[in-house]
Amino acid sequence: MTQKEQGANAVGADNRWPDIAGRIERDPDGMRHVLPVRVYFEDTDAGGVVYHAAYVRFAERGRTDLLRLLGTDARRMIDGSDSREPAAFVVRRMSFDFARPARMDDLLEVVTIVKELGGASVTLVQTISNAGVRVCEAEVTVVLVSMSGKPLRLNADVRAAFLAQSQSRD
Amino acid sequence: MTQKEQGANAVGADNRWPDIAGRIERDPDGMRHVLPVRVYFEDTDAGGVVYHAAYVRFAERGRTDLLRLLGTDARRMIDGSDSREPAAFVVRRMSFDFARPARMDDLLEVVTIVKELGGASVTLVQTISNAGVRVCEAEVTVVLVSMSGKPLRLNADVRAAFLAQSQSRD
């Protein structure tokens, strides 16, 4: 059984909430992952809008669920139960541009596309929008590191999955 | 147009993600709201499990989405655009019992039932489970207060909606 099948099964196991990890969609430029994110009180601040650091969490949810749908969820990597040493993607660099505020009860969408694939790193572009209008745009570079902190090469399965995501985009 | 219809429309407007606010389900004892919550890195701590305060946020998501499905979302109350003065439900008292840990990538369900309805308050019992096993149980009393801090009586619509939730439960 490949990583991908295991991942699909893990998702399918909870068929009560089919969209819980968002969806991978094909758009004219390639493939993209879309995750809906509801704004709750926990995400807002006394300025009446979404707190800026909340978008960093939203973006991480998008990346995590993209990995999940690619069949490589975080826990298996951390546990090493994908038969490699325990590892995790960590953020090496990120930049966020905030275009307009979002508010309590808004239903946002986090769109994640793979921009670039390095030996041990992946750079993603993530756009967060509200009813079709862009709220925030981010570029995030993550690196696969072992629990001891050593960068690890992306294995063939992960690499193939990411490439499938990004290949038609150019 | 009643509050309930407005709320339903607001939810229906985003028909790409039909389950995003969870579901109201009928069980043998009455009605209950169920919201799926995925555990992301943001919810965990260095102990390797879900941080205890994260469950407090999960419970609040459940209450917020129950209100949403009842047609009374938080933003309209805060804005006063439901034609009353701006108001919000605030937590007056809460207790949480933690039965077992949850971990990264787990898909939890927050079940919320209405336990008791006061003049300006609602007491809810909320159970958080993981693959059918109870992780945490909470009892939370919220009070409707105006922006100036004055407790407000629940209006007839809100009261009726909550009663429909709780009535057969006894």
Add this chain to the structure above:
Amino acid sequence: MTQKEQGANAVGADNRWPDIAGRIERDPDGMRHVLPVRVYFEDTDAGGVVYHAAYVRFAERGRTDLLRLLGTDARRMIDGSDSREPAAFVVRRMSFDFARPARMDDLLEVVTIVKELGGASVTLVQTISNAGVRVCEAEVTVVLVSMSGKPLRLNADVRAAFLAQSQSRD
């Protein structure tokens, strides 16, 4: 070198910020730990006040720094470098009563006293106040568990330290 001395040194090592872990104070009824907590935007919500789950984090900071001043910081327990197996205090039960709101920029104080000492558990009463007025009161029971989830007896050092905190209180 005892645990207590190691802890004191670890705190003393950063003598640029002597109060960073709060203080243990003697009051008429016994001893208590006081930690100042500033309210930042991250702690507030769109209702204009401190988000209720933020108090749960504030209380945990108080408990963590009480342990630190008692010479038993969390990382050493997690690492097992206090020469026992890796362990952590986890919350088993908590209740919070909210008396009045706090706001952005407020300087709160978290007062923690030891209420009861069990074989593997400690129950603490924590009061959060704002300029001398009580904002929130909590009772929290924590249990020492090993990384594998097994409850562990509090060792003699930890027990003695907690008893010194609580003994004159009755």
Add this chain to the structure above:
Amino acid sequence: MTQKEQGANAVGADNRWPDIAGRIERDPDGMRHVLPVRVYFEDTDAGGVVYHAAYVRFAERGRTDLLRLLGTDARRMIDGSDSREPAAFVVRRMSFDFARPARMDDLLEVVTIVKELGGASVTLVQTISNAGVRVCEAEVTVVLVSMSGKPLRLNADVRAAFLAQSQSRD
């Protein structure tokens, strides 16, 4: 009474915790604000290290306390009680570079310097270090906006305060 005096009084009012807002220090290149930040469980994740979005909160604490020591705290701006219309600094753009992980119980320092002053914006460079070693470096541009979302020119007091912070740095 100037803004600066009011701010100083507000800080002085709580003379039990003199360093709670950090310190403004003079270094060879100009002035800088330093804020100590303790890592608690709430800041860590299941990878065993500080969660990347926590640094975004730490940086905001540094900026907030720099403003406080400059005599311009956030609540007075939000309330408009500095005799201008209600306003707040919001983040327009931020980039974070992560050099190495930090862990539970670490005592970090957030150093903030003013890099550039625009008509309605301020760009800050913020370095987060752990025992003298750089953990993370950020550049953040904030804009002063009214509650209705309109950018506001920095007033003379705020401008003078920031210039004093940055002037000798070039």
